[in-house]
Amino acid sequence: MSGAAIADPRSLRWLAIATAVVLTVAILLLPLAAVFAEALRRGWEPALEAILDEDSLAAVRLTLLVAAIAVPVNTIGGIAGAWAITKFDFPGRRLLITLIELPFSVSPVISGLVYVLLFGAQGFLGPWLREHDIQIIFALPGLVLATVFVTFPFVARTLIPLMQEQGRDEEEAAATLGAGGWDIFRRVTLPNVKWALLSGVLLCNARAMGEFGAVAVVSGHIRGQTNTMPLHVEILYNEYMFVGAFAVASLLALLGLVTLGAKALLEALARRRMGDAA
């Protein structure tokens, strides 16, 4: 009888928990630990030195700058997209949903290449850009564009299912009570999705800092100028500077962990606030 599992659910439960823990440790934590261990193999000092190297610091600054531009752009774009898709009916709605997911389905390398084709010296807009002395490829604008493209779906994709599930009832109720579009958005729609939004923004941020493929195509790998952290890690690694590579990688991982930690902390705070209300 299949009732063995039902007769002793405890063993099944422990089996499930054990599987989850082993997999998490083996697949997620061990490699992460290896990165840190490798970075610190010769102690703190060489690792710190590698990070404080001028090119490394430039990479860190560039990564943070790119994320600081791409994340707000995608937050606003994602909210606008999710709002339009879930709260209004218009022709082309389905198409827009598909388009938002495009960056997930296209390889980042290809999205990078698209920008080179558009803005590169031999590209579609290349001559015009050169005439006006505007540099997009192999410069900050290209890095930002590629990052925005790759990370665009995160905010919209976290918001759309939730907003779809919540429906339009509350917005309609607010309208009958005299609220205008902005009031409805600010007082009803946004507060209802704030935790999902936060989670989307943080995921978007983690990905923006870690993006490799698309950025690699448009960067040009100019040290100290157009190298983001992931690209810098690769260069160091290829030059057999393992301590430096793993030190910068550790810092990058740490930034991701801080993002995750912030997310967990904010969620805990949210729960406690709701608990107080009870």
Place this chain on the structure above:
Amino acid sequence: MTVEVVNVVRRFGATAALEGVSLSLRPGEFAALLGPSGSGKTTLLRILAGLDFPDGGEVRIAGADVAAVPARERGVGVVFQNYALFRHMSVAENVAFGLRVRARAHRPPEAEIQRRVRELLELVQIPELAGRYPEQISGGQRQRVALARALAIEPQLLLLDEPFGALDALVRKEVRRWVRGLHERLGITSILVTHDQEEAMEMADRLAVMEAGRIVQFDTPRALLEAPATAFVAGFLGEATRLLVRIQGRVARASEFGLEDIAVELPDGEALLFLRPHEVRIEPAHAAQGVVRFVRPEGAGGARVLAEIGGRMIEGISTTEPARGDACRIRLLSGTVFHSEGGQFRWQRQEAWATR
């Protein structure tokens, strides 16, 4: 405040949700829109609320044409089907919402808002829930919050969209009487959308019965029961046994079902015979026409009886309480015949029917 809907048409793509609906309400009236799902009643309510707009026709509230005025400028109170309370706001904040979003010039000061919220929560008898969140209160309480929130903007017209659907049967009866009482006290013109005929009959002064995007009949509950305009209205309101009969030479051939023939003033053709339970007498008899199948005792020793005759079930009343399986005789006191091509005839037994 008067409400006038004139010839309103609303289409969704090729299908028409409303096909020329007209309705006129007196100030302070409680009206119900009653109909099966898909009959257009919610569409009409949304058009009255300003959440949807007609493709043609006029909507006048208090004399002003509001067909193109959006919800936020109408000042019409709406209680939504699932209440649509703001889930991240406390009960008090939900009620205060309509006051807080007013333009600065018309917004009452904070102390005044607080006072009004307290007043409204007392009106709906839940002042102790002010600090709770919607997910922490019961369905009946949520309904009261939704009502208080809608009343906060001092609407002259209150729209209730299936407001009792989410409540369990016991609470529902109590709440709808309470809502009707509130309507009396406040004197607001109210429109209730429902598919529950019992609810509509009990609450509304007049009922608009809707079928396939049209209002078939708009009248008092009694008039609807006693003089239904069409077979649809007769079938939708109250209980009735429906028999498909042939009319031949001014006689509806109910004898095909083992009943007596009925003299009607309708042309030859097919017709539907409607028999309300109180129009059918079922009594035990030896010369049996039918067999008693179900019995529900009612007051004064009588019973509601479902009898089988000629393979059909007919519901009627009995002055005694027969047992299941008893042989019985079925006499018709009256009935309504709807001709398939329009036209109806109200039939009443001519000779006195001796009741015990």
